[in-house]
Structure formats: C-alpha cells, structure tokens
Amino acid sequence: MGSPEDEAYRLLQEYSNGFMVSQVLFAACELGVFDLLAEAPGPLGSAAVAARLGISCRGTEQLLDACVALRLLRVQVRTGEAVYANTELASAYLARASPTCQQHMLLYMARTTYLCWAHLAEAVRDGENQYLKAFGVSSKELFTAVYRSEAERLQFMRALGDVWSVEGRSVLAAFDLSPFPLVCDLGGCSGALAKECASLYTGCHVTVFDIPDVVQAAKRHFSFPEDGRISFSEGGFRRVVRVPGGLGGAAFMDNSNDVA
Amino acid sequence: MGSPEDEAYRLLQEYSNGFMVSQVLFAACELGVFDLLAEAPGPLGSAAVAARLGISCRGTEQLLDACVALRLLRVQVRTGEAVYANTELASAYLARASPTCQQHMLLYMARTTYLCWAHLAEAVRDGENQYLKAFGVSSKELFTAVYRSEAERLQFMRALGDVWSVEGRSVLAAFDLSPFPLVCDLGGCSGALAKECASLYTGCHVTVFDIPDVVQAAKRHFSFPEDGRISFSEGGFRRVVRVPGGLGGAAFMDNSNDVA
Numbered sequence: 001m002g003s004p005e006d007e008a009y010r011l012l013q014e015y016s017n018g019f020m021v022s023q024v025l026f027a028a029c030e031l032g033v034f035d036l037l038a039e040a041p042g043p044l045g046s047a048a049v050a051a052r053l054g055i056s057c058r059g060t061e062q063l064l065d066a067c068v069a070l071r072l073l074r075v076q077v078r079t080g081e082a083v084y085a086n087t088e089l090a091s092a093y094l095a096r097a098s099p100t101c102q103q104h105m106l107l108y109m110a111r112t113t114y115l116c117w118a119h120l121a122e123a124v125r126d127g128e129n130q131y132l133k134a135f136g137v138s139s140k141e142l143f144t145a146v147y148r149s150e151a152e153r154l155q156f157m158r159a160l161g162d163v164w165s166v167e168g169r170s171v172l173a174a175f176d177l178s179p180f181p182l183v184c185d186l187g188g189c190s191g192a193l194a195k196e197c198a199s200l201y202t203g204c205h206v207t208v209f210d211i212p213d214v215v216q217a218a219k220r221h222f223s224f225p226e227d228g229r230i231s232f233s234e235g236g237f238r239r240v241v242r243v244p245g246g247l248g249g250a251a252f253m254d255n256s257n258d259v260a
Numbered sequence: 261m262g263s264p265e266d267e268a269y270r271l272l273q274e275y276s277n278g279f280m281v282s283q284v285l286f287a288a289c290e291l292g293v294f295d296l297l298a299e300a301p302g303p304l305g306s307a308a309v310a311a312r313l314g315i316s317c318r319g320t321e322q323l324l325d326a327c328v329a330l331r332l333l334r335v336q337v338r339t340g341e342a343v344y345a346n347t348e349l350a351s352a353y354l355a356r357a358s359p360t361c362q363q364h365m366l367l368y369m370a371r372t373t374y375l376c377w378a379h380l381a382e383a384v385r386d387g388e389n390q391y392l393k394a395f396g397v398s399s400k401e402l403f404t405a406v407y408r409s410e411a412e413r414l415q416f417m418r419a420l421g422d423v424w425s426v427e428g429r430s431v432l433a434a435f436d437l438s439p440f441p442l443v444c445d446l447g448g449c450s451g452a453l454a455k456e457c458a459s460l461y462t463g464c465h466v467t468v469f470d471i472p473d474v475v476q477a478a479k480r481h482f483s484f485p486e487d488g489r490i491s492f493s494e495g496g497f498r499r500v501v502r503v504p505g506g507l508g509g510a511a512f513m514d515n516s517n518d519v520a
Contacts, residue, residue, distance in 0.1 A: 004427045008349035015285045015330060016366055018278030019374050025275045027381040056387025063384050070275060089268035106276055110381075114279050118374060121287040124323050127316025167264045 019114075024066045026110035029094060029103050031055055033067070034086055038095035043076065043083035093166075100165050104158035111155070112146070153217055161192035161222075168196035177201055184209055187237070190218045191230055198229045209233045279374075284326045286370035289354060289363050291315055293327070294346055298355035303336065303343035353426075360425050364418035371415070372406070413477055421452035421482075428456035437461055444469055447497070450478045451490055458489045469493045 003009065028034060031053055037044060044052075050060035064084050067073040072094065073084045086095060093102045112135075116123075119130035131137045131145035147153040164171075172193070177183060178201050185194050188208030197206050208218065212234040224230045263269065288294060291313055297304060304312075310320035324344050327333040332354065333344045346355060353362045372395075376383075379390035391397045391405035407413040424431075432453070437443060438461050445454050448468030457466050468478065472494040484490045 004430055006352075008352060009426060011331070012285075012349060012353050012362065015281050016362075016369055018281040019283070019377055021275050021278040023279070023377045023380040025272075027384055030381040031384060055385045059384035059387045071271070089272060092266075092268060093272050102272065102276075109276055114378060117280055117283045118378070120283040121290040121370075124287055124291060124319035125315040127319045166269060170264055 021070065022109070022114065024063065024070060025072065026106055026114070028063060028067055028072065029106050030110065031063075033063070034072075034090045034094040034103075035096050037073070037084065037086045038091065038097055043078070043085040045081045045083050049084065100162075102162045102166070104155060105160075105162040108155050108159035112152070147213065150217075153213065154221060157190040157214070157217060157221070160189050164192040164196055168193050169200060172197050172200050178203065180204060182207065184233075189214060190222045191224060191232070192222075194230050195224065198225065204229070206230050207233050209235060211236055281330060282374065283370070284323065284330060285332065286366055286374070288323060288327050288332065289366050290370065291323075293323070294332075294350045294354040294363075295356050297333070297344065297346045298351065298357055303338070303345040305341045305343050309344065360422075362422045362426070364415060365420075365422040368415050368419035372412070407473070410477075413473065414481060417450040417474070417477060417481070420449050424452040424456055428453050429460060432457050432460050438463065440464060442467065444493075449474060450482045451484060451492070452482075454490050455484065458485065464489070466490050467493050469495060471496055 046061040046064050050057045068075045072090050074087050075082050075084050115134045119133050123130045137145045137148045146156050182205050184207045186209050191208045194206040194208045215232045215234045306321040306324050310317045328335045332350050334347050335342050335344050375394045379393050383390045397405045397408045406416050442465050444467045446469050451468045454466040454468045475492045475494045
C-alpha cells in the first residue's frame, strides 16, 4: 500500500487516465491519421503526416507516438527517420476503407457520449440524463437528444451501422431464425442489422420499423440490396401499431412516441 | 478480424470506453461514496448509500455495481440484500482518512483535465493548449489556466500533494541527497515534496521556491513541521534569482514569470 509499485495504485492510474486513452484514439480518427496511413504507399514520418493533414508538427509527433504505445500504429526507423504505419487493428477497424471500420461510432462517442459523461456525478445525483447541461437540449427521452439535429441523427445511424458490421452476425446467429419468412427489426434505424439478417438468412424478408424521420434518412443516405427483401415501416412505439405484412397482426406497445 | 471475439476489437472497445471508467471513479469520489463506506460501521445497501448521500436510488445502484466491476468496491448478500464495502484499493487511495488518498488529484482531473482533453483533436491541429475553449481562459502558459481562480489553485496544490504522498519518497530516494544540508524545491507548490524530503533526510533544510501567490496559499492552507526545517522563498522563474540561504549563491533562470 502507498507505493508507486503497488498493483492497486497502478490500476487506479489506469482508470484515472482512461479518458486520455479514449481521446488519443478519437483525435487520431478525427484528424484522419488512419485513413492517410491506409492510403499512403508506405510508412510516413510525422512531418509528412502533419503536412498532409494540415496539423501541427509537435502535436502530430506526440499523437503518433501515443498511438504506437496503444498498438494503433507501428513505428520503424528508416534512414534515420521514424516512420509510422497502421497496425492490423487500425487497418481492420479504424481505416474508412475497411468494411468493419468503427470511425462513425468512435466520433459519435467523442462528440456526444464523452461530453455527457462529464456530468456523470450529477446524473447519479439527479437520476436523470444530462443532455440539458451537455447540449442545452431538454430531454426526458434519450432519443430527442441523440437526434437533436439532422447531422447528429445521421452520425448516430452510421455509428450503429459500425457496431452491426462487427457484431450483427453473432447476434443474429445466436438463435436460428431460418424458419421465419418475415423478420421485423423494431427500431431498426439505418437498416444495418436488417442487411446482415438478409445476408445470413437468404430466405427471409426483413421489415425495418422506426420513426418517420429515421426511416426517411435511412432511405436517403443508405443503400440496400435491390432484390426488395428489405422494406421499411414508419411508426411510433407509444401507439399500438400493426406491422404491415403481418407477423400474424402482432401488436407492439410503443414507448418512444415523443421522439416522432 | 471483424468479429466481437477478436482480441483487437476487444482492445479497441477498452480504449473507446476508457473515459467511462474514469468517470465512474471520478463520480464515486465526487459524491462521497468511498468516504461514506469508510466511515460506516459495516457494509451498506445501495438504498442506504443513496439516502445518506442524498442522491438518486437508481443511479446509486448502477454506480455501485460499476465500482464493483472495477474492484473499487466489493459486494456481498446479507439477508437478501446486496451490501457494499470499500476494497483495499479504495481504503488506501480513495477514502479521505487515508494518508495516501488521491481524491484531490482525481477531482482535479475530473473538473479540469477531462474537459481539456475533450479538445485533443483541436490541440493537435493547432499545436496549442485548449484552455480558451474549455474554460474561456486565454493562455499561452499552462499555469495561468491551472491557477485561474483561488479555488482552482488550491485544488491543484492539493492534487500535487496527493501524488507526492505516494510517489515522493521513491523520487527523493532515487539519488542519495543526504550529503546536502540544503535542498531547494524549485516550483515546490504546497511544500508536499519538501515535507517528504525533510522526513526522509532528517539532517537537511528544504527551501520551497514558487511564485508569491502559491507561497502565500501554501502558508495559509497547509501545515509544516515546527522545527523550522522547511522555509519558503517567493520569486519568478523568468528573472535571474538568488536563492536565499545559499546553494553557493546558485542562480536559476526563471521561465514562468508571466504566472506571477
């Protein structure tokens, strides 16, 4: 107890510095570091990265070295200069060209979640979310704040798509859904999970159910297979609704109507 | 690659959620959870914690369970109720009564550092600190922002004291300073390291050198051994100064004069 070598003290420091680790990751995404290195023909020095991204040399060097420590980048010395390249982790999850890129989710966390969590103590005290303090948006319902502008709605929709690109298949395979000709994704957002579903279960049709604003944005900004196996249905969870196309006329209680 | 079981994906999630871990720790400190449990005669249920701290029941239950997951609290079931107590980590580093308590540093990080790091991408872009965006304090010098009010100065001074309470001794023992009858701590702040020094090297006198505001605050808010082995000297690093009492009249270049 009470020494820098103490395992408990080391753990405490890891916890208290956790936000810095998050921000190194978020900042490198935001500034385009991983995309630049993915597109470059070979490893780049920090001065070249700074010049191409139009950002400060000193800041870039420190950021790149922090990314190396986190195993997001690897560094080697070529003709006396340190040059950086993406690790496999960055190639798979942080470069925009990868089908499993998580950038939208990370930028959503950086721009929304991180700022809300600055008020965690007040949230626990009040028992309420802190969107009013964080964004000036009064909200009893989470999604009123998450969807506070068209840009924010789109950011969140793309962020969910990132998650499903990695986790969708294992969620959908947890139970065998192949006997069902029609699957309805309630609150299906951009249709990302629906696409995974239609891909995994080649015989089914998927209906994405969500509020009108989200359905319109999904149709406008996302693409879907042309075989017509994914369709959309607009509604709100607070009303009793009937899902078009059946499910035996199943009725669902809607609990997020004030979003619409 | 591209599956939830992938080690790289798991690491990425740990990084992106790091700020949540920090905030759970910060919030539990801020709300007084560890102090309450340290002073209670035995483990407490979440309803009792919520009632005594005057905070929400649901938020408290979730916060306590998050602290259990982080090994900051331990939980057991007594007569059908989950009751919580501090772990050794919390007793040593998070309860105010412990001589190695780190609460001031953690609250400084929660209230200042976390908010600055929200702007890391801009800081790397500009190559400058972001105190203006975070706190409306224009600053070319770190300490103008850190010391932006009397309360903030005191918070920071106490935070440094927390660090030295654990790390001071090993820093001071890294080299044998026992041959030196006079040690001068330049930028010695609250005198926390000076006290560790006087305690480790029982024959030496320690002079704490810092800007006048800090020296005055140190004398006003912190206590020192009565044997007179710790004294203060006011100055600024940008001027060439002579340390009173000697060091052979050693001169030091001051680089933080605009703080004073």
